[in-house]
Amino acid sequence: MAKQITSRSENYSQWYNDLVVKADLAENSAVRGCMVIKPYGYAIWEKMQANMDKMFKDTGHQNAYFPLFIPKSFLSKEAEHVAGFAKECAVVTHHRLMANPDGPGVVVDPTAKLEEELVVRPTSETIIWSTYKNWINSWRDLPILVNQWANVVRWEMRTRLFLRTTEFLWQEGHTAHATKEEAIAEATRMVHVYADFARNIMAMPVVVGHKSESERFAGALDTLCIEAMMQDGKALQAGTSHFLGQNFAKAFDVKYANKEGQLEYVWATSWGSSTRLMGALVMTHGDDSGLVLPPKLAPIQVVMVPIFNNEEQLQKVLAKMKGLKEQFVKLGISVKIDDRDNVRSGFKFSEWELKGVPVRLAIGPRDLENETVEVARRDTLTKESLPMMNVVERVKNLMDEIQKNVYDKALANRESKIYKIDTWDEFKEQIEKGGFLLCHWDGTKETEAKIQEETRATIRCIPVDSYVIKEEGKCVYSGKPSHQRVIFARAY
Amino acid sequence: MAKQITSRSENYSQWYNDLVVKADLAENSAVRGCMVIKPYGYAIWEKMQANMDKMFKDTGHQNAYFPLFIPKSFLSKEAEHVAGFAKECAVVTHHRLMANPDGPGVVVDPTAKLEEELVVRPTSETIIWSTYKNWINSWRDLPILVNQWANVVRWEMRTRLFLRTTEFLWQEGHTAHATKEEAIAEATRMVHVYADFARNIMAMPVVVGHKSESERFAGALDTLCIEAMMQDGKALQAGTSHFLGQNFAKAFDVKYANKEGQLEYVWATSWGSSTRLMGALVMTHGDDSGLVLPPKLAPIQVVMVPIFNNEEQLQKVLAKMKGLKEQFVKLGISVKIDDRDNVRSGFKFSEWELKGVPVRLAIGPRDLENETVEVARRDTLTKESLPMMNVVERVKNLMDEIQKNVYDKALANRESKIYKIDTWDEFKEQIEKGGFLLCHWDGTKETEAKIQEETRATIRCIPVDSYVIKEEGKCVYSGKPSHQRVIFARAY
Numbered sequence: 015m016a017k018q019i020t021s022r023s024e025n026y027s028q029w030y031n032d033l034v035v036k037a038d039l040a041e042n043s044a045v046r047g048c049m050v051i052k053p054y055g056y057a058i059w060e061k062m063q064a065n066m067d068k069m070f071k072d073t074g075h076q077n078a079y080f081p082l083f084i085p086k087s088f089l090s091k092e093a094e095h096v097a098g099f100a101k102e103c104a105v106v107t108h109h110r111l112m113a114n115p116d117g118p119g120v121v122v123d124p125t126a127k128l129e130e131e132l133v134v135r136p137t138s139e140t141i142i143w144s145t146y147k148n149w150i151n152s153w154r155d156l157p158i159l160v161n162q163w164a165n166v167v168r169w170e171m172r173t174r175l176f177l178r179t180t181e182f183l184w185q186e187g188h189t190a191h192a193t194k195e196e197a198i199a200e201a202t203r204m205v206h207v208y209a210d211f212a213r214n215i216m217a218m219p220v221v222v223g224h225k226s227e228s229e230r231f232a233g234a235l236d237t238l239c240i241e242a243m244m245q246d247g248k249a250l251q252a253g254t255s256h257f258l259g260q261n262f263a264k265a266f267d268v269k270y271a272n273k274e275g276q277l278e279y280v281w282a283t284s285w286g287s288s289t290r291l292m293g294a295l296v297m298t299h300g301d302d303s304g305l306v307l308p309p310k311l312a313p314i315q316v317v318m319v320p321i322f323n324n325e326e327q328l329q330k331v332l333a334k335m336k337g338l339k340e341q342f343v344k345l346g347i348s349v350k351i352d353d354r355d356n357v358r359s360g361f362k363f364s365e366w367e368l369k370g371v372p373v374r375l376a377i378g379p380r381d382l383e384n385e386t387v388e389v390a391r392r393d394t395l396t397k398e399s400l401p402m403m404n405v406v407e408r409v410k411n412l413m414d415e416i417q418k419n420v421y422d423k424a425l426a427n428r429e430s431k432i433y434k435i436d437t438w439d440e441f442k443e444q445i446e447k448g449g450f451l452l453c454h455w456d457g458t459k460e461t462e463a464k465i466q467e468e469t470r471a472t473i474r475c476i477p478v479d480s481y482v483i484k485e486e487g488k489c490v491y492s493g494k495p496s497h498q499r500v501i502f503a504r505a506y
Numbered sequence: 507m508a509k510q511i512t513s514r515s516e517n518y519s520q521w522y523n524d525l526v527v528k529a530d531l532a533e534n535s536a537v538r539g540c541m542v543i544k545p546y547g548y549a550i551w552e553k554m555q556a557n558m559d560k561m562f563k564d565t566g567h568q569n570a571y572f573p574l575f576i577p578k579s580f581l582s583k584e585a586e587h588v589a590g591f592a593k594e595c596a597v598v599t600h601h602r603l604m605a606n607p608d609g610p611g612v613v614v615d616p617t618a619k620l621e622e623e624l625v626v627r628p629t630s631e632t633i634i635w636s637t638y639k640n641w642i643n644s645w646r647d648l649p650i651l652v653n654q655w656a657n658v659v660r661w662e663m664r665t666r667l668f669l670r671t672t673e674f675l676w677q678e679g680h681t682a683h684a685t686k687e688e689a690i691a692e693a694t695r696m697v698h699v700y701a702d703f704a705r706n707i708m709a710m711p712v713v714v715g716h717k718s719e720s721e722r723f724a725g726a727l728d729t730l731c732i733e734a735m736m737q738d739g740k741a742l743q744a745g746t747s748h749f750l751g752q753n754f755a756k757a758f759d760v761k762y763a764n765k766e767g768q769l770e771y772v773w774a775t776s777w778g779s780s781t782r783l784m785g786a787l788v789m790t791h792g793d794d795s796g797l798v799l800p801p802k803l804a805p806i807q808v809v810m811v812p813i814f815n816n817e818e819q820l821q822k823v824l825a826k827m828k829g830l831k832e833q834f835v836k837l838g839i840s841v842k843i844d845d846r847d848n849v850r851s852g853f854k855f856s857e858w859e860l861k862g863v864p865v866r867l868a869i870g871p872r873d874l875e876n877e878t879v880e881v882a883r884r885d886t887l888t889k890e891s892l893p894m895m896n897v898v899e900r901v902k903n904l905m906d907e908i909q910k911n912v913y914d915k916a917l918a919n920r921e922s923k924i925y926k927i928d929t930w931d932e933f934k935e936q937i938e939k940g941g942f943l944l945c946h947w948d949g950t951k952e953t954e955a956k957i958q959e960e961t962r963a964t965i966r967c968i969p970v971d972s973y974v975i976k977e978e979g980k981c982v983y984s985g986k987p988s989h990q991r992v993i994f995a996r997a998y
Contacts, residue, residue: 043637051570079548082657086603086612089603096612101603106626107599111578120582134626183571
């Protein structure tokens with residue numbers, strides 16, 4: 015094979031890194047903790063963006079853009095918020111470089127020190143709510159339903175491509191509402207938009223739920239999330255939606271006049287998802303041959319590889335392929351013809367498997383004679399020979415079949431790793447093997463912290479749509495009473 | 507009128523600011539020199555992006571993403587480049603805040619000082635070429651045709667919304683080629699892509715040309731540009747495309763093995779356009795009533811305003827409008843029905859004029875009786891009453907008519923302000939009145955600098971597609987020989 019990747023059973027973590035780099039999704043940059051998203055990886059991200067953006071607009075949201083920099087004093091205005099982010103902030107202190115007076119290169123110009131330092135946004139609640147103050151006067155100005163596509167920076171000590179990087183790309187929705195009920199409804203609506211996107215576009219099963227208090231976003235009254243399970247049984251938080259109450263409205267003094275003319279603080283939500291989803295995509299569907307892309311996110315949905323011994327054969331095969339390509343393009347299926355002459359077809363097969371292209375077509379001299387095409391599926395790694403005249407219809411159907419199959423496979427993986435756990439011994443044993451542990455919990459921070467300390471497991475969510483088990487029980491750790499099972503897992 | 511804007515004749519500069527703010531395009535933020543792009547402004551920018559992005563992809567380019575931060579030492583590697591940007595760099599020096607030990611709020615944690623400072627990218631040549639070093643080994647790896655949509659920061663002392671802001675949004679193409687000829691061809695191709703976009707999508711006439719040496723991008727061997735003329739006769743640079751030679755390949759040691767196996771330095775281009783185009787759009791087409799949007803960039807192409815005296819009339823009119831809307835949507839025309847009940851229709855008319863919506867339809871009780879619709883054009887501020895059955899066809903045609911008319915109007919403005927100038931006295935007189943001055947120039951930096959010093963006029967470009975006048979003449983300033991006229995103007 016072209017580029018060897020470590021197998022999942024050998025080292026899941028190394029498999030992931032190999033895959034991201036060798037499938038040309040991303041690589042580490044010269045800047046600590048920051049990645050370069052390569053064209054193939056970025057093309058997948060663009061498809062994620064396009065799909066989500068449409069969903070946001072269909073639910074009434076508009077895009078806008080707010081500054082990259084946040085004055086240091088803004089961050090301090092909401093106490094919990096600053097406590098949550100202060101340790102991860104990249105800080106701009108100067109606005110000019112100058113020639114080094116003592117040698118080559120440039121140095122920071124000490125005379126260009128900023129009066130107030132600027133933080134590179136780790137998230138934009140503060141700068142946005144300072145803006146909303148000027149946008150909101152009356153109930154007629156509400157709701158504000160705004161989203162931003164942007165880069166953010168959180169200084170991470172240990173980074174991994176896509177999963178945890180110092181700079182990442184994301185979208186952050188920031189909405190303002192007249193009532194508490196409306197804000198809660200918005201936060202709920204958006205977590206379900208994320209779930210819809212994850213399930214139907216990424217073909218990734220997710221559980222929707224509430225975070226426990228200690229896992230909430232810094233400054234939120236409630237955090238909803240979607241949690242996915244990777245193939246190794248670890249959880250990955252794939253999107254969050256926060257009900258922020260009036261915390262930011264109070265911090266930035268944002269009030270509106272209600273219909274009776276009385277001033278009230280505005281209610282807020284924020285919700286975000288990031289290039290982390292790329293990592294989730296890789297780990298949900300990939301196999302030991304490489305990436306497996308759901309057709310809805312594949313930049314190339316069909317690759318055609320000509321089989322030939324000489325130029326004449328190549329030209330005949332290419333002519334046939336171009337005819338097919340035209341038909342695919344009309345159906346909105348994206349196609350690449352790999353006509354490279356410096357690598358063998360076996361090399362090409364491996365490369366496109368590595369890159370996760372859902373369907374591969376091969377046509378050789380014998381196929382020309384027999385009017386056949388070899389159709390290979392990436393998800394099952396199976397091949398079939400089909401009459402040329404049936405191939406367009408077949409591939410068209412395969413787009414849906416593969417999309418469904420990769421979802422079903424991921425769902426089966428998750429289902430096989432869900433455990434109802436009722437004793438602490440079982441818990442400790444199972445958590446080492448991975449999976450989602452459905453357990454009773456006494457609802458206290460203390461118990462949650464002790465469980466994490468002893469096992470590195472956290473409460474991923476208190477589920478609201480799948481695995482909702484409301485029943486009387488006893489906390490798996492403390493034995494105190496509990497009314498609902500929650501999901502514990504180790505997480506990325 | 508709803509929101510008064512200054513007239514152009516009274517104060518062109520104030521008119522621009524009023525328009526940008528009152529049409530809800532953008533506003534100044536709490537962060538010095540940084541703007542907030544509001545939803546309506548951002549929707550126009552998204553349309554610009556979508557159109558350009560398609561043009562880039564149609565010419566074989568792919569998007570990617572590189573880090574926001576650039577290590578200080580990288581910037582120094584290309585001597586001219588660092589000289590050009592050092593004075594405008596926002597510098598990150600620390601990666602953590604901490605609770606203020608002496609009072610409330612947070613302060614920079616002195617123990618979290620970076621070993622090497624990071625510059626917030628003012629442009630990405632250096633970080634990208636440090637990456638390309640790993641991507642390029644052989645001629646088979648070339649060309650690399652990559653574009654990035656990103657935010658950049660250049661610390662500006664005097665800022666104006668869209669035209670000059672500390673942070674702005676842009677795209678930057680960065681390509682790598684095996685030969686000089688190919689790189690020059692790419693730089694040329696892309697400046698013409700910009701010209702095509704400006705003319706056909708923005709409806710903005712531009713002149714394509716070369717920059718003089720002193721106006722070149724820091725690090726380029728040649729800079730091509732598109733120059734537009736605003737209504738006040740000042741020039742606005744709307745996009746640039748640079749032939750970078752081997753400067754960055756040498757700075758970052760990027761070589762490729764050619765077909766003969768010999769190592770050669772790679773040739774480069776870069777090209778960029780930014781949210782500055784939003785300013786150009788406003789100043790090219792706007793009038794004293796507000797924004798005038800070419801239909802291809804209008805987020806709302808048709809607005810419908812119901813005229814009514816009571817709820818029953820309103821419902822009847824709205825029913826008619828919804829029927830029309832469906833037909834427009836099928837034609838890909840974006841429509842808004844303004845059914846607000848708290849403002850009068852006159853207020854609505856002014857507001858949508860201010861926002862530059864190309865076509866306004868009004869339907870009232872009398873129209874219902876007569877089966878008519880009032881159709882108003884934003885570009886000409888004219889109205890006509892049409893039979894209901896003809897309105898869809900008429901509006902469809904108006905999309906093209908208005909697109910063409912606003913271009914023609916802008917072109918007529920430019921044509922009326924182009925002057926062949928042959929004496930220094932004429933030059934000094936005319937430059938005060940604005941316009942493009944087609945002059946002979948002796949080709950020296952010294953003369954160019956003196957002209958700028960005395961008149962604030964710069965060489966906008968040495969034209970290559972319009973106003974190309976190759977003839978023998980004498981420099982308008984020095985009287986020395988010249989073979990081609992160049993364009994002098996004052997510029998934004």
